[in-house]
Amino acid sequence: MKKVVVIGGVAGGASAAARIRRLDEQAQIVMFERGPHVSFSNCSLPFYLSGVVADSKKLLMMTPESFEVKHNIDARVNSEVIAINREEKTVTVQHTQTGEVTTESYDKLVLSPGASPIVPNLPGTDLPHVFTVRNVVDIERLHTAIVERDAQNIAVIGGGFIGIEVAENLRLAGRNVALVEFAPQILTPFDEDMVQILHKEMVDKGVDLIVGDGLANITPTTIGLNSGTEINADIVVLAIGVRPETMLAEKAGLTIGETGAIHVNQNYQTNDPNIYAVGDAIEVYHRLMHKKVRLALAGPAQRQARAVADHMYGIPVTNKGVIGSSSIQVFDYAAAATGLNERTAQQLGLQVEAVYVIAPDKVGLMPSSNPLHFKLIYEVPTGRVLGAQAIGKGNADKRIDVIATLITMNGTIEDLKELELSYSPMFSTAKDVVNIAALVATNLMAGRFKQVRVHEVRSLVEQGAYILDVRERAEFAQGALKGAVNIPLGELRERMAEVPKDVPVYVSCRSAQRSYNAVMALNHNGYTNVANVSGSFLGICLYEYYQDQAQQREPIMTQYNFK
Template sequence: MKIVVVGGVAGGASVAARARRLDESAEIVVLERGEHVSFANCGLPYHIGGLITDRSRLLLQTPASLRESLNIDVRVGADVIGIDPAARTVMVRDVNTGREYAESYDSLALCQGADPAKLPLAGADLPGIYVLRNVHDMDVIKERLDAALTKAASSPSAVRAVVIGAGYIGLEMAENMRHRGADVTVVELSDQIMPPLDKEVSIPVEQHLRSRGVELILSTAAVAFTQSRDGGLRVELNSGKTIDADLVILSAGVRPNVSLARAAGLELGERGGITVDTHMRTSDAHIWAAGDAVETPHTVLPGAWLNPLAGPANRQARVAAENMCGRETEYSSTQGTSIVKVFDMTAGGTGATERQLEREGVPYRTVHLHPSGHAGYYPGTSMMHMKVLFAPDSGKLLGAQIAGFDGVDKRLDVLATAIRLGATVHDLETLELAYAPPFGSAKDPVNMAGFVATNVLNGDLRLWYAKDFPQAVEGARIVDVRTPDEYEIWHIPGAVNVPLGTLREASEKWDVSVPIRLYCAVGFRSYLAYRLLVQRGFNDVRTLSGGSHTFRFWHDVAPVDVDGKTPEIAYAEAADIVSAAQGSGEMVELDCTGLACPGPIMQLAKAMDGLSSGGEVIVSVSDPGFATDGPAWAASKGHELRSMTPQGSGFVATFRKHDSASAAVAPVQDLDQVSFVVFSGELDKVLAAFIIANGALAMGQKVSMFFTFWGLNALRREDPPRRERKSLDKMFGMMMPSGPAKLPLSTMNMAGMGPAMIKKVMHEHSVQTLPELMNAARDSGARLIGCTMTMDLLGIAESDLLEGIELGGVATFLGEAQKSGTTLFI
């Protein structure tokens, strides 16, 4: 038997090698148009970037080595220009001599792969514009980059590189040229990078790229290339902008190489690839095909798909070779498992994406979660971003995507295996996976995905999704159950802050028929809140899938400071902000690696509280979100961010403390706040205060209410817990009204008859009672502050007050007043 293989890289070399292992007597000829066979094409960008220094390590086999080890006749520079299926011959042109000859076959394997997509743009053939597909391309690109870097070493300007296309290869090239010191710009037609992932999973990688100094221009196309006077290149964009470059890499995708198959009359599929059966046989009984040019069934989606991936190409080649040699082996499907390294980050996916499921009309459910790569208390981990898609009836896994810094590949492989075996989310719950603190958690992220998805299927959890905002929250109470500090840094528009610990009391007066949409940072606290509320009879409650992390990724938003301004510090190789203010010499080093939000902020705030003005905290954080949360927190507190430098998955940042009187760093206030000093303990006056407060809140203003002297009675409990009190304190307690329901009128009190009459009139006119107005104000974010000095004077303890009341002194009030355009004394 004579086997001829067209193409000698991944698929072709595998066909030839497997066929030889099965049939020692076969004559095997490999025809490769290029200069090299069996090279590591996935490693090409890393030689350009200098990570793989020895070029020869990319050349896995040579014609000589294949002849010696497997007795395979490998011919490089052999371009197959035609196939005659009837005569079972191929026509070959020697690219070096031009000689043409016919080569016969008994079985033919087409393994030509795919070619880079050609952009029909003016100037696309100019010197300095390249695609990366083979070893020759790698050598030419590296030579151009080396020359540009040598030239730039003697000039003040840096090497400028532009990558067209933000797929995996484009991003690998961007990373490696950035490693070499080039200024890199990536231009992408889509509104996201990495098409194999859904948008919200791609955003953290996008942020990481920017943090490493790569400029991303999305939703933009290149329209032309021209040569500049200095010998460089100019890239013209459809936005009207132009970019100067020393070299350009075109990475706009690939197209299946099917010209030979089409000319030979072989059947092609709907997606333009070669049609094959499960034996990898084409429509001709003597011709097989494998690799990037064939269409194979998808593991999850209907129909046949193109999947230009090295792993499937090698497995398809093995199946083709076995069937050529008489073995009935089948290739079942391709699920498109892929992964990419981008600087310190890893991202990948398997199975179907949400976009594909929607386009193909396949029903699905989704969960998002943000677990750590390994135990948070063990150094070196950070949050990963997982998305799992599954069938709404059976829970069968349909797809998964992950972006993170450690442990991404092994979780992706587990999920890929589960999809291949037809597993459900219930199976994920029960998987027993390797655990030790350096490698994972007792509840592995894969298990956690199973827990959350199963809760959804069982009806223990109902979700709302960031992609459906704002429609998903229309007519609903949006409740943020995070801490006040987290809420202040950033929150979803229209949300009220009800920390989880206060939710039981706060929800007592809520109408159970009003829809509630919950969220927290990643979804765990809001899940607890969800279970609390549904068991208290609330009818329509949902929690945000993936929490505020996923929301911010989906809507691509950064937190804003208390003045409504985005922090100036963003993503840079090393951002330094220098102030004229002098430090005190105090310095604290803080290790927050392994802590997820809000851990780093809470630890930073605690360390800053222990410093005098001018002291500095150097904090190491592994949470990538700290890039925006840290500056926003500093701006909200009046402190100074002096530097933030990327390190691993996170950052090392230096903050300097400033007291509230420091005019040099005090944030500019927009005075969109109303402050009250409530010192009256009379019903009508306190009513007026809360009516005005709720009106201000309804208009979008912030409200701060400082209760002192007799005004504190409005905040007292009717039935405070028993405690030991001095006789004078008891006397005051007996004489003063206990709570808002017991307050007298300022006039016409008539020994308590007046308040009863006014309450009856209010009820008849559907006016909210004072307790209802107080709850409404607190639910809408009003700060209710009790004066500690007056509490001491009148013998009122914190336990005597309603839950959720803050305590403060004169400085607290003055700080609130400084932020207010209006201050009322009632």
């Protein structure tokens, strides 16, 4: 009879234990959890702050009792493993309340210690109104503090998933929320061109968003930033990032990888073959970056947990590495991303191209149709799809899941162009936005047209480049790039002589569809230096708006238009 000890009773640990039981009814399974709860819904924690999750007890999915009766698993809470004694194959456990120390033997050990919120060493981070969010106890403490103090002004430090979700849920609860992010943007899975849409949404919904500035200090009523800015804050939430919990592993002589997380092999074994490790504490192989990375996501943790159980019982493990798929709700917008973004691909020295399309998420006639913003990143010259980002009020996650599947199956832009997805007017369009992006990409790859990107337009406008806007006059009147020339697509053929042949021509419309037709017409009429403005006016307005406000700079358009 096998005896398995699991360290960490949330996500990875709990999943591993349950699968072990299903594979082996006789195994003795003991699970130690430092905190008072096992198996809670980490990803749902922030939703308690807005009342979307009304009762914090509902965040708990299992209890030690239900582990016992349902799975015959001995789950012990408030029990911190303080040492792994590899030679004796035992762990030393200390009860967090009684201080009592006991020893438990194992045949196989599974480490799932997770990662802890980073608390920077800055003045005031130890004050009692400063919080982090890792578990149910944390979120209850934070919620109680806000309610008891009736805190009106809350500062959230960090623009990652947790920071954004905490900020959003507090804002939905009617609080004044400042969100501070050190990097120039929130949510690093997204490229800077796409994320501006989310920056705008945060600001539109009343969040005081500050990017490119870091926390310097905390006082009982304010936070100070590196720039010297002071912000009133009755409560501060630190969501800067997480650090893998490796201390126990290190003490036991287990190898820590270059990323600072626990090193594991393809079967999630540490350098001690009797000790497995899973979840946020380990480093994993990124199948597109071809190197080890840290990736604190629930889906991969669950797959790792299952793989550990399978390997223990001789079932071959499939380790496809990770690609990093994620999604988040940001007020009215859904945002999702998978694979490499353009920034990372360039940092890795990959040769990539990207296209950005704006297309209706449903047939335009349907009442809930909204523009979907979709960016596709692919390798040149192979056309291999490497990543995608989707943002919109509709179903962004669906498009990203299609791309995640395609990436995993080594698909190309040609495959994507031909994908036969389900269609009805309520759910999509006959050519879905992902198909359209692939069509643009294959046309670009074939050299049928050239493009400029939204982030390049400002300097074109400032240089007085020739920008041809082919929208209708009424649209043009409601906002246009400064200096742009308006020739509606329907007049272009007869008025083409007005378009100069001796300078580069940049063609724009609302969302780059009509302009593409114009580009092709110009290309076929002897124009040799024509480019389509990717994203066009709608994309440019969304790209520029937040940056213009934040930097108090002169807009490049006569007025914004987000329709």
